[in-house]
Structure formats: C-alpha cells, structure tokens
Amino acid sequence: MTRYGMVIGLKPETEQKYKEYHAAVWPGVLATISKCNIRNYSIFLRNHTLYAYFEYHGTNYAADMARMAEDKTTQEWWAIMEPMQSPDPNRKQGEWWSPMEEVFHLD
Numbered sequence: 795m796t797r798y799g800m801v802i803g804l805k806p807e808t809e810q811k812y813k814e815y816h817a818a819v820w821p822g823v824l825a826t827i828s829k830c831n832i833r834n835y836s837i838f839l840r841n842h843t844l845y846a847y848f849e850y851h852g853t854n855y856a857a858d859m860a861r862m863a864e865d866k867t868t869q870e871w872w873a874i875m876e877p878m879q880s881p882d883p884n885r886k887q888g889e890w891w892s893p894m895e896e897v898f899h900l901d
Contacts, residue, residue, distance in 0.1 A: 795833075796855070799894035800846040803880030804839065812878050813839075822867035830858040844879070846891060 804812055816837065827835060831852030838845040852858050862868055882892045 796850045797896060797899065798846075798848050798850060799896060800891035801894055802844050802846075802882070802891045804842050804844050805878055805880055806842050808878035809839070809842065812875070815874065820867060820871060822865075823871045826862055826865045826868050830862045832858075842880075844891075845894075 831850055833849045833851050835848035836846070838847075850858075876890070879890070881890050885892045
C-alpha cells in the first residue's frame, strides 16, 4: 500500500457547490475509485485549498489512473469539478492535483 497526499486550490465562489457535490458523490464515480484500487480516500478543505489523502492498494498506479481517466462517468464528474479548482501554476506538466511529499507517518 502506498499513501498519497495531493493539493489543489478551490475557487472561493465555488466552495459551497463543491461541498454539495461531495456530500453526494455519484455512485459510478465511487465505484471507479474503488475499482482503481483507491482506499481510505478523504478530501479536506482549508482557506480555499483542497488536500486529498488516499491509499493505493494496487500494483500499477499509472495503469489504474489511466483506467479511471477512461471512465465516462468519472469524465463527466471531472468536467464539473475541474472548473471549480485552481491548480498550482508551478505544477509539473500533466498534473492537475499536485502531489505532496510525505514527511512523517505514524501507524
């Protein structure tokens, strides 16, 4: 299992709508997340910044993320979510959410 932390901005005027969508995430999106070996997934919000944490339980992260990106329902969800988000202008090419470095962990 590999732990991931990701960060992205949230446009202030979209905060309430973003929360409403995430209070009732579409079942198809949740199913795809699970099929792609993501577990223990949380998104936190502070000062218009979203912090995501999840655990990856698969063996090929790139392949699972590609499979997620190919899912029609997930694409529709992302089409709604992405305009609400504000990615880091210094992110690497191809990134939307920016990965964070884990500097401490305690089980």
